Amino acid sequence: MKHYRDWSRMKKILIVGLGLIGGSYALGLTKKGYEVYAYNRNKDAIDYAIKNKIIISGTSEFTKDFVGQFDRIIFSLYPKVFVEYIKNYKDFIKDGAIISDVTGVKESIVYDTQAILNPRVEFIPAHPMAGKEVYGVKNADEKIFENANYIITPTDKNTDEGIAFATEIGEALGFRKISILSPEKHDEMIAFLSQLTHLIAVSLMTCKDSENLVNYTGDSFRDLTRIANINENMWTELFMMNKNALLKEMDSFINCITKLKDFIKGDEIDKIKNMMKLSTERRKYFNK
Amino acid sequence: MKHYRDWSRMKKILIVGLGLIGGSYALGLTKKGYEVYAYNRNKDAIDYAIKNKIIISGTSEFTKDFVGQFDRIIFSLYPKVFVEYIKNYKDFIKDGAIISDVTGVKESIVYDTQAILNPRVEFIPAHPMAGKEVYGVKNADEKIFENANYIITPTDKNTDEGIAFATEIGEALGFRKISILSPEKHDEMIAFLSQLTHLIAVSLMTCKDSENLVNYTGDSFRDLTRIANINENMWTELFMMNKNALLKEMDSFINCITKLKDFIKGDEIDKIKNMMKLSTERRKYFNK
Numbered sequence: 001m002k003h004y005r006d007w008s009r010m011k012k013i014l015i016v017g018l019g020l021i022g023g024s025y026a027l028g029l030t031k032k033g034y035e036v037y038a039y040n041r042n043k044d045a046i047d048y049a050i051k052n053k054i055i056i057s058g059t060s061e062f063t064k065d066f067v068g069q070f071d072r073i074i075f076s077l078y079p080k081v082f083v084e085y086i087k088n089y090k091d092f093i094k095d096g097a098i099i100s101d102v103t104g105v106k107e108s109i110v111y112d113t114q115a116i117l118n119p120r121v122e123f124i125p126a127h128p129m130a131g132k133e134v135y136g137v138k139n140a141d142e143k144i145f146e147n148a149n150y151i152i153t154p155t156d157k158n159t160d161e162g163i164a165f166a167t168e169i170g171e172a173l174g175f176r177k178i179s180i181l182s183p184e185k186h187d188e189m190i191a192f193l194s195q196l197t198h199l200i201a202v203s204l205m206t207c208k209d210s211e212n213l214v215n216y217t218g219d220s221f222r223d224l225t226r227i228a229n230i231n232e233n234m235w236t237e238l239f240m241m242n243k244n245a246l247l248k249e250m251d252s253f254i255n256c257i258t259k260l261k262d263f264i265k266g267d268e269i270d271k272i273k274n275m276m277k278l279s280t281e282r283r284k285y286f287n288k
Numbered sequence: 289m290k291h292y293r294d295w296s297r298m299k300k301i302l303i304v305g306l307g308l309i310g311g312s313y314a315l316g317l318t319k320k321g322y323e324v325y326a327y328n329r330n331k332d333a334i335d336y337a338i339k340n341k342i343i344i345s346g347t348s349e350f351t352k353d354f355v356g357q358f359d360r361i362i363f364s365l366y367p368k369v370f371v372e373y374i375k376n377y378k379d380f381i382k383d384g385a386i387i388s389d390v391t392g393v394k395e396s397i398v399y400d401t402q403a404i405l406n407p408r409v410e411f412i413p414a415h416p417m418a419g420k421e422v423y424g425v426k427n428a429d430e431k432i433f434e435n436a437n438y439i440i441t442p443t444d445k446n447t448d449e450g451i452a453f454a455t456e457i458g459e460a461l462g463f464r465k466i467s468i469l470s471p472e473k474h475d476e477m478i479a480f481l482s483q484l485t486h487l488i489a490v491s492l493m494t495c496k497d498s499e500n501l502v503n504y505t506g507d508s509f510r511d512l513t514r515i516a517n518i519n520e521n522m523w524t525e526l527f528m529m530n531k532n533a534l535l536k537e538m539d540s541f542i543n544c545i546t547k548l549k550d551f552i553k554g555d556e557i558d559k560i561k562n563m564m565k566l567s568t569e570r571r572k573y574f575n576k
Contacts, residue, residue: 223515249496285498
């Protein structure tokens with residue numbers, strides 16, 4: 001264990017990007033006694049966050065003088081913007097700093113980011129699987145992490161200290177569960193559990209002019225389409241950055257529902273029932 | 289308005305089939321002051337219902353003497369069993385009686401049933417869009433109707449008196465909304481809102497061995513697969529009896545998600561975003 005940094009420096013943290021997630025990180029960490037600073041392109045968010053004691057101070061100018069002060073930085077940006085910031089401003093980051101992120105896809109960003117960073121800066125990737133259908137620091141709410149998963153996806157370039165930092169952040173924010181997965185396993189899991197489900201909801205919502213059906217809608221349809229209310233810019237980026245894993249899961253789902261359709265068409269009652277029995281059986285594992 | 293029957297006879301009702309729905313009807317109607325009687329193939333359910341004051345009396349023998357006493361009967365049976373009972377026992381039903389049902393598909397049963405019944409018996413079809421993932425009269429609970437829709441699907445053979453009876457039952461049971469639809473429109477709506485959503489959940493639950501993913505599962509996946517816990521016997525009947533409408537909705541959904549897959553494959557970002565914008569727009573109508 002290295003002890004060359006004192007506790008107070010560890011507790012000082014910079015959040016880059018004060019949106020819903022960055023803002024909720026800032027709020028949660030401030031409440032846990034961290035000294036939280038922020039950068040945000042738009043100054044209104046910074047002013048709001050200072051006024052509401054979400055951060056100590058912040059700026060809308062991304063300069064070496066400002067960024068270079070921090071030993072701990074969390075980038076809370078859209079995936080492509082994150083990659084751009086690292087590419088353009090990697091030299092702003094202090095030697096010895098540990099940085100993390102909140103990006104929802106990993107393989108396509110983790111290895112490149114680690115490769116282009118100064119070798120004396122450690123990037124430990126993490127994904128808070130949380131959110132809600134509103135935007136911006138004004139909706140910041142650290143409670144969104146309470147029932148959520150937090151996944152750390154280290155590579156062989158990461159150190160115990162880096163993993164400990166990501167773990168500490170996940171614990172401070174009160175995530176229900178903190179896990180470690182490889183970037184590849186993370187992306188496969190996300191493709192199936194999150195991206196595919198959003199695409200199913202979007203398809204269901206767009207495949208039929210359903211406005212006239214609102215009056216007859218029960219909970220099942222509402223449950224399946226809640227996530228059809230979707231931020232198209234962020235999700236399109238996430239889909240495209242996880243394209244191969246996602247296409248694989250989409251193919252497998254489409255094959256499965258097409259098989260079911262063919263069984264129904266061909267009156268293959270037993271085969272339909274067998275799929276339902278398997279479905280009921282598997283669903284049990286997902287009861288809370 | 290006809291007044292040849294007195295109020296007390298109107299309030300006497302026979303429920304045929306004391307499962308979850310029949311039992312919940314019996315309980316709800318008893319609480320509203322109806323004299324509720326029941327037939328059930330298995331006598332245990334009758335004994336339980338009498339003991340728990342869900343019904344006044346009942347039998348496990350379907351005889352003309354018993355059935356012939358009632359001016360109002362509601363059949364709460366699986367679709368195929370309902371059709372069989374009508375076929376085999378139609379002469380048990382008293383002249384002038386009004387009967388109803390709870391069947392989840394309509395076109396394939398309504399016209400045939402009306403055609404084979406004694407012309408002096410009126411069948412007014414109705415569908416309570418309610419349920420839960422448990423079975424039997426022991427789980428009877430009239431509160432399952434509170435937030436649910438109740439759809440009456442009359443044909444030109446039905447009278448105002450018949451429709452008034454079905455409406456009265458819907459009101460007595462406290463349904464959130466009572467609607468009137470043609471059997472065909474009902475089936476199209478059910479194919480899309482209910483049957484397709486169950487098949488999507490089953491497909492999602494069976495297309496990947498997902499047990500190892502439980503730890504990472506968030507609310508979206510749980511919401512989409514809640515109904516993957518499914519009674520395969522009842523639902524298979526419902527699917528097969530609504531085959532044409534259902535296959536049409538399945539085709540349309542599969543085309544839609546396949547289109548989305550092709551857009552992702554071909555990096556057609558704008559087209560993906562447009563589908564998501566439409567999805568977000570449409571979902572607004574379904575906010576409660």
